[in-house]
Amino acid sequence: MEIPRRSLLVGVGISAASAGCLGRDRSASDGPSGKLTVAVTTSTYDSGLVDELHSAFESAYGVTVRAVSGGTGETIAAGERGDVDAVMAHARSLEDEFIRTGDGINRRDFAVGDFVIAGPADDPAAIASVDDAATAFERIASTESSFLSRGDRSGTHIKEREIWDDAGIDPNGEWYRQTGQGMGETLVQADQRDSYLLTVRGNFIDTREQLDLERFVDGPVTDGDPALENPYGIIAVNPASEPSAAYELAMYYIGFLTGKRGQEIVAEYTVDGEQLFYPNALAEEPNFEQYSPRSSNDSTETALEEVS
Numbered sequence: 001m002e003i004p005r006r007s008l009l010v011g012v013g014i015s016a017a018s019a020g021c022l023g024r025d026r027s028a029s030d031g032p033s034g035k036l037t038v039a040v041t042t043s044t045y046d047s048g049l050v051d052e053l054h055s056a057f058e059s060a061y062g063v064t065v066r067a068v069s070g071g072t073g074e075t076i077a078a079g080e081r082g083d084v085d086a087v088m089a090h091a092r093s094l095e096d097e098f099i100r101t102g103d104g105i106n107r108r109d110f111a112v113g114d115f116v117i118a119g120p121a122d123d124p125a126a127i128a129s130v131d132d133a134a135t136a137f138e139r140i141a142s143t144e145s146s147f148l149s150r151g152d153r154s155g156t157h158i159k160e161r162e163i164w165d166d167a168g169i170d171p172n173g174e175w176y177r178q179t180g181q182g183m184g185e186t187l188v189q190a191d192q193r194d195s196y197l198l199t200v201r202g203n204f205i206d207t208r209e210q211l212d213l214e215r216f217v218d219g220p221v222t223d224g225d226p227a228l229e230n231p232y233g234i235i236a237v238n239p240a241s242e243p244s245a246a247y248e249l250a251m252y253y254i255g256f257l258t259g260k261r262g263q264e265i266v267a268e269y270t271v272d273g274e275q276l277f278y279p280n281a282l283a284e285e286p287n288f289e290q291y292s293p294r295s296s297n298d299s300t301e302t303a304l305e306e307v308s
Contacts, residue, residue: 032249035064039075039084041155042182043113043200044232047276049269050088056265057256063249071154071182079103079235082242086250090155090232096293103242104235109290110257111266111277114219115159115228118187118204119145119196121214127196128216132225134167136217141167144175146195150186151178155230160198163227187211200230202276221278231280233290234258258282 044050045067054065068078072089079087080103087104089095098104117127117136125145127136140147149171150157164171177195179186183203190197191211204215219228234254239247256262258281266279 032061032252033063034246034249035066036086036246036249036253037066037068037084038086038088038250038253039068039070039078040088041072041075041090041232042069042184043090043155043202044088044111044277045069046184046206047202047269047271049111049202049266049277052265052269053257053262056261057253060256060261061252065253071150071152071156072158073153076104079237082237082244085237085246086253087235087237088232089235090230091158092231092233092294093158094153094155095233095235098235100293102238102240105238105240106251106254107233107235107291108254108258108281109231109287110234110254110262110279110281111232112280113230113232113277114201114221114224115156115198115230116201116204116215116219116224117196117198117217117228118190118213118215120194121212122194123214123216124194125196128214130217133163133198133217133227137163137167137169137171140196141169141171141175144173146193147171147176148186148190148193148195148197149176149178150183151180152182154183156183156198156200159228159230163198166227187213202271205271205274205276221275232277 040050050067054067058065068084072091072094075087075089076094076098078084079098087098095107099107117133125139125143127139130136130139149160179189183199184207186197187199187203187207191213201219201221218224219230220226234257236247236250236254237245239245263279263281266277269277
């Protein structure tokens with residue numbers, strides 16, 4: 001099953017209009033000014049995508065963008081505190097709660113990637129022949145093979161808990177450990193401890209030359225399990241809740257990421273010749289669900305409760 005890849009609409013400023021911005025490129029002379037602080041996910045930051053996007057945005061508008069990297073739980077917490085002007089995230093349940101509380105506003109989809117399940121080359125749980133994440137987790141648990149969780153309320157951690165819930169398993173015991181660390185450090189520890197883990201594809205590609213881990217279960221980027229889809233959203237901090245937020249500049253930023261140039265950057269960005277993220281902001285039939293909090297399914301609600 002192929003991951004959804006929405007076609008770009010050439011010459012149409014749909015995303016900018018939807019984000020409350022003008023639907024055309026603006027020069028630095030008639031655009032916004034000032035500094036923007038954005039909380040971004042570790043996967044987009046560590047892969048280098050954020051640098052590409054921010055460099056282009058700064059050049060287009062003559063402004064300065066500061067990126068603060070962290071797991072989704074951390075990026076949203078930064079938005080709740082008013083430490084940043086916009087939040088990038090990849091855990092829809094946390095994003096929806098951020099909007100429901102009034103701390104975030106004007107959410108937009110801007111990219112999609114996927115997660116993969118990796119582990120030691122000798123594959124003690126025999127998951128190499130498995131096509132879906134829930135079955136792989138079942139085998140890891142039944143064999144009590146070592147598994148490392150980030151355990152940090154990140155987008156990856158939320159997705160991992162959803163998979164355990166789909167498998168009907170509450171992981172516990174000596175075989176299941178939480179690092180409380182970011183993706184890079186968790187990958188290093190998984191390599192050192194011969195452990196399985198769930199990871200963002202981009203982080204795995206970034207470190208695969210230094211580590212002995214193997215990728216066993218793929219997500220939809222390579223026609224794998226659709227449950228491992230990894231969508232990214234961008235949300236402005238609500239100026240009604242945080243008056244000091246650079247709201248106008250944040251909306252220009254959202255318009256840029258979801259507009260023609262930003263989506264081209266997402267589509268063209270590769271690491272070691274592999275595309276990690278796919279643009280999904282522009283579509284002939286707009287997805288209105290992206291703007292408002294969704295109704296949670298049981299596994300999502302349970303996962304959110306477990307990491308709260």
